[in-house]
Amino acid sequence: MAKIIGGITTSHIPAISNAMERGLEDTPYWRDFFAAYPPVRKWLEEQQPDIAIIFYNDHGLEMFLDKKPTFAIGCAAEYENADEGWGIATIPTVTGETELSWHIVNELIEHDFDPTVCQDIKVDHGLTVPLRLMYPDQNYKHLKVIPVCINCERHPMPKPSRTFALGEAIGKAVESFPGDEKVVVFGTGGLSHQLDGERAGFINADFDEECMDKLVSDPKALTKYSNYDLVRLGGSQGVELNMWLGMRGTMTGHVEEIHRNYVAPISNTGAGLQLLRHTPKR
Template sequence: MAKIIGGITTSHIPLIGKAIDQGLQQTPYWKTFFDAYPPIHDWLEEEKPDVAIIFYNDHGLEFFIDKKPTFAIGAAAQYHNADEGWGIKPIPPINGDQELSWHICNELVEKEFDITICQEMRVDHGLTVPMQLMWPGNQYEHMKVIPVCINVEQHPMPSPKRCFDLGKAIGEAVESYDKDLKVVVLGTGGLSHQLDGERAGFINKEFDLYCMDKIISEPEALTSLTIRDLVEEAGAQGPELIMWLGMRGTLRGELNVLHSNYHIPISNTGAGTMLIENKE
């Protein structure tokens, strides 16, 4: 049977992709941020997962404000990146796992989740930056990826509890899959940040660290929050925490935090990185 071996949280700021593209990882501005990832690289190399399920949000490449599904899941053989206007070269295609994707989609619909199933899907920095951070040098050709895209751009957005429940349902679907696969789940985005308006540049370190604690010890404390709460506490883009909650919902075993790091400021965003082992 398929098994979820762990979860990873990571920022997906587009400027990270540009730093990678220009080889700036060890410059003073970026070094502390990138130095948080080698322990994750070592764990991925040791565990060798077959599939990565990635909770992320699209920023207008595939879904613009005229058509914005609440939940969209990829069921494609490959996922392609495109130029988003940052002057970053698109990364190589990312391989999908169509069979597992369809299994998850069928299970979600059976559990009354209304999802958009995408047999073609372009992926932006919300997904590509985490791929580059997890597998430096774009060395991810051995991995299969299932994108889970959540609306965090246009109101109304799904509640933290709904996203946690989505993660639970995806975790149950993976566990019911009859192939021996090792699956890692990524929750991307955030933490606190506001990119525009009167509070542009707003970061709430205290709230970010609270979220990093509660995501492990008491996720119900976060699922009781509303989207409005997240905007007030973490800025207009703070609701990206719901991707973390999607990841957390998939983890059902005893959890062990193998690595944790918090760093500000990177592109006016609180960047939280965690490696969570999901024990049986």
């Protein structure tokens, strides 16, 4: 059976990609952020996962307000990145996956989740920045990516409890897939930040660290928050915690944190990084 070997949470701020493009990783502003990534890259290099399920949100590249899925899953053989309007460098074609992804869709619908199924979508910085962070030389062709897109831009948004349950259903689907693929799951975005309005610039480092603690030991506690609670505690874009909860939901066995970093501010954001090892139940 396919196996989820672990989860990675990471920020996906566009400024990260801009810094990499300009070679600023070791400059004072960025050093504490980028210095935390090599252990995660090394783990990926050692583990060689076949598939990455990436929870992300689309900030207005593919999914504008005209047709906006609450939950969407990509089942395409490949994904392109494209111009987002404000100058972030695009990344090379991302390899997709067409077998486990359809199995997940079938299992989700069987278990009362009804996602939008996508065979042709462009993926934005929410997905590409984490990929670039993990593979700075952009040598990720071997990794088959299954994008899971969550609406974090327009209320109403899926509740944290529901996103966690989606993750659980995806995790069970992976475990029931007849193959020996190794799967890693990314939860991207966050943590606290607010870009809009007179409250712009709000960061809550205490709350972010509490979320990182609970994500390991008691993720269900985080599902008690509403999205309004998350806005109050983590800023209007703090709802991106939902992607972390989706990731965590997929891991139904024993979870152990093997690496963590937290730096604020990176751009306007509290930037968290966690590497979680998953030992499935037998």
